[in-house]
Amino acid sequence: NAGVTQTPKFQVLKTGQSMTLQCAQDMNHNSMYWYRQDPGMGLRLIYYSASEGTTDKGEVPNGYNVSRLNKREFSLRLESAAPSQTSVYFCASISVGYSGNTIYFGEGSWLTVV
């Protein structure tokens, strides 16, 4: 199984450009997440999707939009990139329930905005 797959792995953007980070999971998980990681800040939640067709804001949603295209895919869009969005982005998925809460992370997407 591939687990959680993120693309692209590396991207350099100019200020004001737009782009979409793609995430797909093949584990039939209901919930999916986008985090960003900045130096000294740990991972912070941008948006999450508890189930297909629903999305909710996390701790740092400003400047981002998301789409839960289907149960497998959860994309993160930067409409007008800013240098403050330079970060490493992680997608994750989880099967929520009393049977277990194992979280699976993608390998990260390194985004630089110049």
Add this chain to the structure above:
Amino acid sequence: AQTVTQSQPEMSVQEAETVTLSCTYDTSESDYYLFWYKQPPSRQMILVIRQEAYKQQNATENRFSVNFQKAAKSFSLKISDSQLGDAAMYFCAYKDRGGADGLTFGKGTHLIIQP
């Protein structure tokens, strides 16, 4: 909202020695999970150990063990017989058992292993 605090930005230990990383958290929930993740320079997130709040017994995975103090809301990680490969960032994380709003992370502890 839950918060997770790691008060040690950096720790250093001699190879083969034991080191303990601290984590405290704040929650009003009684049923939750706590995690320690290891992040090497590749940035891959590797689950080290998981503790379920309703289990009194501390979790253990080989050289890694935790000291879970529910009343004190403390969750420390002990690494025994430290190895060079243990050098990494370590993150403590919290999750409600039934919630769908993901993990809450601490800011991390950078662990250095001295040869």
